[in-house]
Amino acid sequence: MAEPGIDKLFGMVDSKYRLTVVVAKRAQQLLRYRFKNTVLAPEERPKMRTLEGVFDDPNPVTWAMKELLTGRLVFGEGLLDEDRLQKELDKLYPVEAEGA
8 A cells, every 4th residue: 555645745746766866865864864854843753653652763764755745845956055955964963973
């Protein structure tokens, strides 16, 4: 069964390939900054149920798709250069060294 909202996501882009690229890049950003740069409010975050309880879903692709569905992310032509965006995000959300 398809995820709810997948038709809306397909309607936001001109091809499935572009949707894949946009979601993948956003998922990389979420992982790099350990989900601190999310646009989702705590109650909007994707959840997973386990035997221990309900927790935020650790899957960055799920988060990226949910973020796109909110309409708070902008993608396309004429946006801030990707390298410059990463520098700005690094200032806002310093990346901790691996193993620290």
